Amino acid sequence: MTSTSKVEHFQPELGEQTTPTQDKDQVHRVLLGKKQILVTEDEPLLIQLERAGIHVEYQCREGYCSSCSIKLLWGQVSYPFEPLAWVQSGYLLACCAIVKSDIEIAFFD
C-alpha cells in the first residue's frame, strides 16, 4: 500500500475552497484548522494530506506504529483492514484511514 506509483484523479486545485461538482460520493472535504483539503476515497488520508503539503508524522505507513494518529473531531473514516495499532476513540490513523464523509481533523490540542 506504500507503493510510490501515483494514480492521478481529477481533483480541484488543492487548498482551494471549491465545492465538488462531480463525483460527489467520492470527494470529501477535510477541515484542518482554517485549511480545507479535498480528498477521495481511493487512497488513505495520509498520502493525500502529504500531497496537499501538510506535514504529518509517520513511520510504518501500514497501521502498526500509530505515529500518524490524528484527532478526528467529526465525520467518518473506515479502514480497509483493521490496523494493528490501537486507535483511540476520537482519533484516526492517517496511513490507512479512508475518508468516508466530510471530516474535521486536528493535530495537538
Place this chain on the structure above:
Amino acid sequence: MSYSTFNRKHFDSMKEPMFFGENVNVARYDQQKHPIFEKLIEKQLSFFWRPEEVDLSTDRKDFQRLEEHEQHIFLSNLKYQTLLDSVQGRSPNVALLPIVSLPELETWIETWSFSETIHSRSYTHIIRNIVNDPTKIFDDIVNNEEITKRADSVSKYYDRLIEMVNLYNTMGLGTFHVPGKGDVEISMHALKKALYLTVASVNVLEAIRFYVSFACSFAFAERTLMEGNAKIIKLIARDEALHLTGTQHMLNLMASGKDDPEMAIIAAECKDEIRHIFIEAAEQEKEWASYLFKDGSMIGLNAQILGQYVEYISNVRMQAVGLDTHFETKHNPIPWINAWLVSDNVQVAPQEAEISSYLVGQIDNDLDESDFDDFDL
C-alpha cells in the same frame, strides 16, 4: 501460589485476565482472548533479520574520520542503546512470564523479548566493526555515571515487580519482612499496581528513550556518515514501533477494564504517577542530550534541537495512551527523521539483504483452473 510450568487445573483460558490469573498450561492459539497479540507475533516474525546482513566496512572508515566530539556522540549513543536492549532482551521474560495468563500474550512477550536480543547482537556487530577494542566500550556501560543513571531509571520498575512476584510466588499474599528492605506488603492490588507502572515505564522506554537514540543515529546518516549503522537502526526502529504498539495495547486494555475490572481502577489511580513517569523520562532524556553534545554539536543536531524532539515525541506518546500532553513543542523539530524511520524502504535492493516484511514460504495453494482463464499462450 507458586509458579507452575504446566498448570494442571481445568479452566477456560478465554476467561482469564492478561496477568495474575491462572498460569498458562496449553500453548494454544486456535482461540484467543485478545487476538491482537497473535497478530503482533505474526508481524514480528515477518520482520526477522540478522545484523550480519548489513555491511559496516564503510562505517569503520567514517568513524575514524569523525571529529573527537562526534565520536563521543556516536559511541555514547551506542552505549545507551546497548543498555536499553540489554534490559529489554531479558526483562519482559523475567518479569512478565511468571504472571501472564493468556497463551497468545505469553508468546508475544517471548517473541518481543527475543527480537530485542537481535538488537543487542547488532550493537556488538557495530562496535566490533568500528573499534579495535570493544571491551572498552562495553565496560564503560557499567562504569560511566551518565549511563548508569539511565540504567537505574529503566530497570527500577521491572526490579520492583520481579521482587514482589518472587515474594508472592513463595509466600503468597501478606506482609513480609525482607532483610535490608523492611516490611513489604504483597496484596493483589499492590502487585497489579507494580505491573501497571512497569508496563508504562517500558512504554516510555520504547516510545521515547529509543526514539531519542534513533534521532542521533540518523543524524549521522543525514550527513551520509555511518550509513551501515543507520540501516541497522532502521531495522531496530521497525521492531520497536511494533513493541510499543504491544505495550500501548496492554496499557489501554488494562485501563479500559475490559480485561480485568480491577486493572481499570488501578489505571485510574495511577494516572498522575504515569504522567510523572513520562515527564521524568523526558527530563532525563534532555539531560542526556546535553551530555551527548557537551563537547560540541554536529551539523543538523544539537542539545537544544534534540531536547525539542524529546518534548515533541513525549507529547505524541502521552497522547497515544490517553494522557494530556505536557510540553510546549507541538511540531517535530527534525521532520527528516520520518524518512529514516519509514519501514517500507528498509533495504531496497533484494541482492543486498532481506526485504523487509518478506514472508518466507508464502505460496498460494488456492488455485483453480479458472485462474488461468486470462492467460494466452
